Structures are given as structure tokens and as C-alpha cells.
Amino acid sequence: MERESMEFDVLVVGGGPAGLSAAIRIKQLAQEKGQEINVCLIEKGSEIGAHILSGAVMDPRAITELFPDWKERGAPLDTAVAHDRVLFLSREGATEVPHWAMPDTLKNEGNYIVSLGLVARWLGEQAEALGIEIYPGFAGAEVLYDEQGRVTGVATGDMGRGRDGEPGPNFQPGMALLAKYTLFAEGCRGHLGKQLEEKFKLREGVDPQTYGIGIKELWEVKPEKFEKGLVLHSAGWPMNPDTYGGGFMYHYGENLVSVGLVVGLGYTNPHLSPFEEFQRYKTHPAIKGVFEGAKRIAYGARAIAAGGLQSLPKLTFPGGALIGDDAGFLNAARIKGSHAAIKSGMLAGEAAFEALAAGRAQDELSAYPAAYRQSWLFDELYRARNFKPYMAKGLWLGTLLYGIDQKLFGGKAPWTLHNTADHTKLKKAADCPKIDYPKPDGVLTFDRLSSVFLSSTNHEEDQPCHLTLKDASVPVRINLAEYDAPEQRYCPAGVYEIVKEEAGPRLQINAQNCVHCKTCDIKDPTQNIVWVVPQGGEGPIYAQM
Known part of the structure; x- marks a missing residue:
């Protein structure tokens, strides 16, 4: 069946803060100048915000630039940060960092604790009010090009294919969405963004991107345990000092506490499980008291x-650009990315509007990276550029060196350190100690499957598996033999399972559990796992995350 097609001036792929802000900024400028520009935004989640997950503490600087009257418009930035705490944890103890000694990147005066999913939904409402066409449940599955190799849009995924890839009785082919400019805002490790980086060699001359996995739970706690506006960050236990990461706990709304752990994916021990590390984190004496009598929701x-400035790819190519976390605009030192996503989307939107107003199409939006280099966003990322490379040296040495970098040089030391790809760092299983994780108690600590249930994740089972393997023999022949099948542990949703049969072990992929975190695509030591989009509208539904 032939694809239907629709044409737009601008197509935005992804309905997170970056994509929505880009679309909004274009429409704002068009209204100011009295021009008609049609903008379409597609989102693979079932609704705007369904796939949005973040801590989150939000710097309002960028959203204030986008909507100076965001308070009057009812933006869901309701809980101002009232108090910052930073703890260094040992197994039983906790040492609090005095406020004067805290790096400025961890001070949150003037920021807000938010549900980023709710912020995205609010941005979606503002976008629709401006006349932007929003299509949730449509996954961008393929980049489209013209004869000159310029990006002309995307094709959405087919619906109704069976597990064998053949069309089923309810088959519907995807649509071709064509545009003069296409902005890619898929979030971290976007699968179309990866293809664009390869086709246009956008990573030539820059460091590999580095990543963390953030695992989060939302709890409703007893009023006497609640400290509205408290932002707590921690480093140290349960992870070894040589593993980058840290915990967080944010009190916001009405008796809501978001608690989570970020584990850098550059860890070396294949026996490590970020999910189990997070469950252990909640049992620390300085943390667990908050959750007495609480309900996990x-x-x-x-x-x-998390690679920062030196891991950003070239941002533009003929016909489009990468924005938000599809490019890597996150400040790991601040543990914040939403303000950077919004700002990058605004800058790209302004460049796209200028090009359309000048009658151009499918060229490179060179005004976007030029504006970025003159913006506060570049300055912020420049000052934090050495954070991740320093922390890769270990917790104590990294903290000392980064403290010197910030306090003595103000983030402007005359050197820039470099990042290394995370998947290259795993050691062989035989060379690493096994980690004995306690069984979950079902009250404070939990297993993967009961956790995935709370994410409302759903995938139609009779469809092609969206977790693809370049070589089906590699999981057993290499990953199991050399690394003890680390995909069983780095996946936070129980997707990967080694099943032992008479004919020998095999990898079973429970794709219906996938929460779209992309960790497998990043950490697989052989880079054999490739994440592609399932049918549109599937995956988690993060109502309040």
C-alpha cells in the first residue's frame, strides 16, 4: 500500500520540552510578523508527556524567555525550592556538605521542583492554542531524503504488522510527513538522531556522548515526613567510589516525594545492576525514614x-537540526536539562523561522549553532564541561578536582578534558567481583516486574520486536560467555533474560516490558542491540513523572 503524505513548513519529531518550545517559538514569531507558517509536531507516546521522565528541579530561565507570563498562564511550576541539602553517604553514615562549600551548580535558589511530564502537557496546550498541529501516538520511524540527500521529513511507523514483519488484517502503512525543515527532538539517544549523526558525520571531531541511567519512583508520604521544597542530593553509597552517580529526593506538591538514583553508564563491573543499586539506596538510614508508612505510586x-559541551555533535544538516537531548544539551553538573532543552528548541525555532521568512528551504540552519554559541546556554555548558571527565576519575578525586575547577577557575580553566564511550568500559565478568543484592521486601524495595507495572507500560505483543539484534549469536557467544550477560542487569525493566534449554542458553527479549529508557542501546558492550520505535502510542504512560 502506498503511503499517504502531508506537507508542512516545519515538522518537529518529539513532544518533549525541546520540541514543543521550538514549535511554539516559530509560531510566536510568525504571529508577531503576521506570517502564516504551518507547524506539525509528532510524539511517539500516547499523549504529550506520556514518555517524559525527569527528577525534576527546573531552572525557569528558559521558560521565562518563552512565556514571560508563565505564572499567569498557569504553568505547573508550583513548588519553589526552599532548602538544598547535599550528603556524602557511607554504608551507615551521612556527612552533610555545608551550604558555603556546595558548588554553585548544586544550589537551587529560584528553581522549582516539578513533574516534567505535567510541564510538557502544559506546553502542549500552549502549542495547540497557537495553532500547532500535534499528533500523539505517531512514531517517527524513518528519515526521508530528497535526491540531493537533504532531509525532507520522516515516515511514521506502520501499524498492524505481525511479529514476523508481515502485514496483518488491520495493517495501515505509515504516513510520509514532509517539511521544509525537520527538527529532531526525540530525547536522549534518539534512534533517528543516531542515523542522522552517522549519515552526515555529525560526530566527527567531537567526543563520544556519555550517559547515565536515571531510575525514579514517586511516593506519597505521610504529612509529618514531608518537607515541601526540600531538594536533597547525595553521592557515595550504595555505589563504589569508582562508579559515577548519585541519589536525589525532592519534596513537592502535596506530600509527594520523588526519589531516584543516577548511575553513570561508564561503570566497569558487568555484575552491577542500576535497578538494585537504587533499591539499596532507599534503605540508607538517612533516606528510608521518609518512606515509613508511605505509598509508592x-x-x-x-x-x-551527560557528556556536555565536548560531546555535542554538529547540530545541523541540510533540511534540519538536532535539539534538546537528541543532541545532548544537559548540564550533568547541575543535574538539569529541561531549561537547556527549551533554550535549544527556541534557538532552532528562531533559525527555522528566519530561513522560512527569507524563502529558504532544506538548507543548513547555520544561524542556530551560531546563536547557541552566543547564548547563556553555551556559557553554562562551557563552565561545566570538565565535570563528567573529572568524575570519571572516581568520587573523591573527581570531587576535589571539580571543586578546584569551579572555585579557583570559575569553570574557565585553560584545558578541556575528554570523554570515552560507555560501552567500551565494561571489564570481563571473571575479572570483577559479583555483587550480592538483597531480595526486595515489597514495602520499601521492589522487584522489576512490579515496578514496570506502575509505569503503565504496554506493547502489543504481535508486532515486530523493537529491540533488534545485528547478530543473533552475539548475546550468548560473547555477552554471556565474556560478560555474564550484563543486559539482564543494566535493563531496569526485565526485558532481557537468559533462558537455559537443552539445546543451550538463549536470550529471550520481553519487549512488552520496555520503558524506552535506551540503556541497552547505549551500554551493550558489543553494540549489537539497536533500539527502534515500536508502534506509535506504545510504551510507558508517566502520568505524574
């Missing part, structure tokens, strides 16, 4: 692009 996980 949501769970999710998402990869985080």
Missing part, C-alpha cells in the same frame, strides 16, 4: 545524556 527509568 509510580516508577520509571530513562537514560540521560
Whole structure:
């Protein structure tokens, strides 16, 4: 069946803060100048915000630029940060960092604790009010090009194919969405973004991107345990000092506490399980008291692009650009990315509007990277550029060196350190100690499957598996033999399972559990796993995350 097609001036792929802000900014400028520009935004989640997961503490700087009257418009930035705490944890103890000694990147005066999913939904409402066409449940599955190799849009995924890839009785082919400019805002490790980086060699001359996995739960706690506006960050236990990461706990709304752990995916021990590390984190004496008598109401996980300035790819190519975390605009030192996503989307939107107003199409939006280099966003990322490379040296040495970098040089030391790809760092299983994780108690600590249930994840089973293997023999022949099948542990949703049969072990992929975190695509030591989009509208539904 032939694809139907629709044409737009601008197509935005992804309905997170970056994509929505880009679309909004274009429409704002068009209204100011009295021009008609049609903008379409597609989102693979079942609704705007369904796949959005973040801590989250939000710097309002960018959203204030986008909507100076966001308070009057009812933006869901309701809980101002009232108090910052930073703890260094040992197995039983906790040492609090005095406020004067805290790096400025961890001070949150003027920021807000938010549900980023609710912020995205609000941005979606503002976008629709401006006349932007929003299509949730449509996954961008393929980049489309013209004869000159310029990006002309995307094709959405087919619906109704069986597990064998053949069309079923309810088959519907995807649509071709064509545009003069296409902005890719898929979030961290976007699968179309990966293809664009390869086709246009966008990573030539820059460092590999590095990542963390953030695992988060949302709890409703007793009023006497609740400290509205408290932002707590921690480093140290349960992870070894040589493993980058840290915990967080944010009190916001009415008796809501989001608690989570970020584990850098550059860890070396293949026996490590980020999910189990997070469950252990909640048992620390300085943490667990908050959850006495509390109720866990949501769970999710998402990869985080943490490489910073030196890991940003070239942002543009003929016909489009990468924005938000599809490029890697996150400040790992601040543990914040939403303000950077919004700002990058605005800058790209402004460049796209200028090009359309000048009658151009499918060229490179060179005004976007030029504007970025003149913006506060570049300055912020430049000052934090050495954070991740320093922390890769270990917790104590990294903290000392980064402290010197910030306090003595103000983030402007005359050197820039470099990043290494996470998948290259795993050691062989035989060379690493096994880690004995305690069994979950079902009260404070939980297993993967009960957690995935809380994410409302759903995939139609009779469809092609969206977790693809370049070589089906590699999981057993290499990953199991050399690394003890680390995909069983780095996946926070129980997707990967080694099944032992008479004919020998095999990898079973429970794709219906996938929460779209992208960790497998990042951490697989052989880079054999390739994440592609399932049917549109599937995956988690993060109602409040």
C-alpha cells in the first residue's frame, strides 16, 4: 500500500520540552510578523508527556524567555525550592556538605521542583492554542531524503504488522510527513538522531556522548515526613567510589516525594545492576525514614545524556537540526536539562523561522549553532564541561578536582578534558567481583516486574520486536560467555533474560516490558542491540513523572 503524505513548513519529531518550545517559538514569531507558517509536531507516546521522565528541579530561565507570563498562564511550576541539602553517604553514615562549600551548580535558589511530564502537557496546550498541529501516538520511524540527500521529513511507523514483519488484517502503512525543515527532538539517544549523526558525520571531531541511567519512583508520604521544597542530593553509597552517580529526593506538591538514583553508564563491573543499586539506596538510614508508612505510586527509568559541551555533535544538516537531548544539551553538573532543552528548541525555532521568512528551504540552519554559541546556554555548558571527565576519575578525586575547577577557575580553566564511550568500559565478568543484592521486601524495595507495572507500560505483543539484534549469536557467544550477560542487569525493566534449554542458553527479549529508557542501546558492550520505535502510542504512560 502506498503511503499517504502531508506537507508542512516545519515538522518537529518529539513532544518533549525541546520540541514543543521550538514549535511554539516559530509560531510566536510568525504571529508577531503576521506570517502564516504551518507547524506539525509528532510524539511517539500516547499523549504529550506520556514518555517524559525527569527528577525534576527546573531552572525557569528558559521558560521565562518563552512565556514571560508563565505564572499567569498557569504553568505547573508550583513548588519553589526552599532548602538544598547535599550528603556524602557511607554504608551507615551521612556527612552533610555545608551550604558555603556546595558548588554553585548544586544550589537551587529560584528553581522549582516539578513533574516534567505535567510541564510538557502544559506546553502542549500552549502549542495547540497557537495553532500547532500535534499528533500523539505517531512514531517517527524513518528519515526521508530528497535526491540531493537533504532531509525532507520522516515516515511514521506502520501499524498492524505481525511479529514476523508481515502485514496483518488491520495493517495501515505509515504516513510520509514532509517539511521544509525537520527538527529532531526525540530525547536522549534518539534512534533517528543516531542515523542522522552517522549519515552526515555529525560526530566527527567531537567526543563520544556519555550517559547515565536515571531510575525514579514517586511516593506519597505521610504529612509529618514531608518537607515541601526540600531538594536533597547525595553521592557515595550504595555505589563504589569508582562508579559515577548519585541519589536525589525532592519534596513537592502535596506530600509527594520523588526519589531516584543516577548511575553513570561508564561503570566497569558487568555484575552491577542500576535497578538494585537504587533499591539499596532507599534503605540508607538517612533516606528510608521518609518512606515509613508511605505509598509508592509510580516508577520509571530513562537514560540521560551527560557528556556536555565536548560531546555535542554538529547540530545541523541540510533540511534540519538536532535539539534538546537528541543532541545532548544537559548540564550533568547541575543535574538539569529541561531549561537547556527549551533554550535549544527556541534557538532552532528562531533559525527555522528566519530561513522560512527569507524563502529558504532544506538548507543548513547555520544561524542556530551560531546563536547557541552566543547564548547563556553555551556559557553554562562551557563552565561545566570538565565535570563528567573529572568524575570519571572516581568520587573523591573527581570531587576535589571539580571543586578546584569551579572555585579557583570559575569553570574557565585553560584545558578541556575528554570523554570515552560507555560501552567500551565494561571489564570481563571473571575479572570483577559479583555483587550480592538483597531480595526486595515489597514495602520499601521492589522487584522489576512490579515496578514496570506502575509505569503503565504496554506493547502489543504481535508486532515486530523493537529491540533488534545485528547478530543473533552475539548475546550468548560473547555477552554471556565474556560478560555474564550484563543486559539482564543494566535493563531496569526485565526485558532481557537468559533462558537455559537443552539445546543451550538463549536470550529471550520481553519487549512488552520496555520503558524506552535506551540503556541497552547505549551500554551493550558489543553494540549489537539497536533500539527502534515500536508502534506509535506504545510504551510507558508517566502520568505524574
